[in-house]
Amino acid sequence: MLKNMLKSLAVAAAVAGVLVAAAPASAATAHTSDESHPPGNCSQGVLCIWPDFNPWGTPSLVTAANWSGGVTGLYFYNYTSRSVDISFTFGASEYTRCANPGGGDLYLHVNVTKVSFRNGTCVW
Known part of the structure; x- marks a missing residue:
């Protein structure tokens, strides 16, 4: 026994x-990135926007060109070589956030309405 x-x-x-x-x-x-905002499942050459803080989940938007419409967004990763303006609404107000290549968040669940790629970098 x-x-x-x-x-x-x-x-x-x-x-x-x-x-x-x-x-x-x-x-x-x-997860091979040491960034605080990793690319998750976003492929190189596109901008990905997720409806939550899970970059390995299903993005609400994946685009490599200017776009307009309406999707929920909270977290993004700009996996392109260009900066991009992300326009969105929160409540009755409209905002635009410029995003250089890399990751970031929109701080609140917002309605993303437009993505415009730019030739220059974001300047604050």
Whole structure:
């Protein structure tokens, strides 16, 4: 009986060791960016806007060109080489945020109405 229990413990320890070793490897491949606003599942060459703070979820907008319409936005990643103006409404007010390449957020859930790529960089 003692032998069977020791075998069971050895198998359990081996399985636990494999799981512990595998977790960091899979986590590293899922997120390789050190940025505070990572690109998630956004492909190079496009602007992605998500309705929440999950850049690995389904984006509400993916575009490589000027766009207009209406989608919910909170988090974005500009994976292009150009800056972009993101126009949106919150309540009855309209706003525009210029975004250089990289990630950021719109701070609140907003209705994104327009995306305009620009030739110059954002200047604050």
